[in-house]
Amino acid sequence: MVSIEGQIRDVLQANWSLAGTLLASEVHFSIGWYDSEYQNNPQVTVNKAWSPEPKWFGSYLSAGIPDLGYVSHDRYFIDCWKTTDHDILGEEEIETIGDMVTECFRILNNTREGYTPPLGLVIPLDRGVAQHETSRQPYMMHIQMLCQANYRSGLP
Secondary structure, eight states: OOOHHHHHHHHHHHHOOOOGGGOTTTSEEEESSOOGGGTTSOEEEEEEEEOOOOEEEEEEEETTEEEEEEEEEEEEEEEEEEEEOOSSOOHHHHHHHHHHHHHHHHHHHHTSSOOOTTEEEEEEOOSOEEOOBOSSSSEEEEEEEEEEEEEESSOO
């Protein structure tokens, strides 16, 4: 079974529709953190952020044994990364990383459902927070957005 991070990554990659240097075949999609092996490629990573308290609901039988079910509302980071060797950050670099985050937001909004159970719903919670690293060379353009993945136990 593919992990929740893997399902989110796969949905982003399968529905990616940007062109030019941001074609899906040029973007490195992965689970975890930035991968320096692909520093010349734009990157989209999915990483678990935290798990709020699950919401518990009535009991059900699992293999004849009573059990409580729950709905979790886990949070995941979706990070967009793009390095640039330019000495000056221009509009093009800012626009490129912005386009990547907007594309992730668009995909999550259009594919809120349709994940493999027990994962039921994935929704974006924000439009991303810039965490650019401009004190290093090459510059690292980085925006991190947050999404919520709802998981329900006890599904048949």
